[in-house]
Amino acid sequence: MPPARPLRADARQNESRLLEVAARAFARSGPDASLKAIAQEAGVGIGTLYRRFPSRETLIEAVYRSEVDRLCATAPALLERLEPLDALREWMERFxxxxxxxxAMGDALRAVLTSEDDRMRxxxxxxxxxxxxxxxxxxxGTIRPEVDAHDLLLVLGGIALIAEGPDRRDLAVRLLGLVTDGVRA
Known part of the structure; x- marks a missing residue:
């Protein structure tokens, strides 16, 4: 099978817009958000959406992967403008x-990301x-050198579970303050 051809510039822009709009729609309405409304808001036809993402599941998976990649890419960017401890705190809040x-997309994501390889990646x-x-x-010298990234990721996952719900962000922020104090050198 020949390798996939790279997308044209306009197709990449359409895909990027679709992923951004879909991320907002899924966050707002869950996995049952209207695909037609997503396509309209992104400024493309529904056929364009389905050509790139043949099913709701492929769109959900692509949004998830795009959001993970975007979140991870913010780490170096935060370090360019903030001190490391402040950059870590900002990144944890974004996480x-x-x-x-x-x-809101929990069940749909579980169905899409079924393999251990996906979760490990x-x-x-x-x-x-x-x-x-x-x-x-x-x-x-601002963060304790023995702090393990995997351990911290587990802590952040726990905070995210404890502070689920729109009215619980204040709790998450307070808990992140404790974590920040705990990693401080």
């Missing part, structure tokens, strides 16, 4: 927000993003 948005990406932040803080 909790990401998890809250994904909660995602955990690896998130762990690696945290490791970048932790390493920078350890090098600057």
């Amino acid at each position: 909790v927000d990401f998890m809250a948005a994904k909660h 995602t955990r690896g990406l998130l762990r690696d993003a945290l490791a970048v932040l932790l390493r920078a803080g350890a090098e600057r």
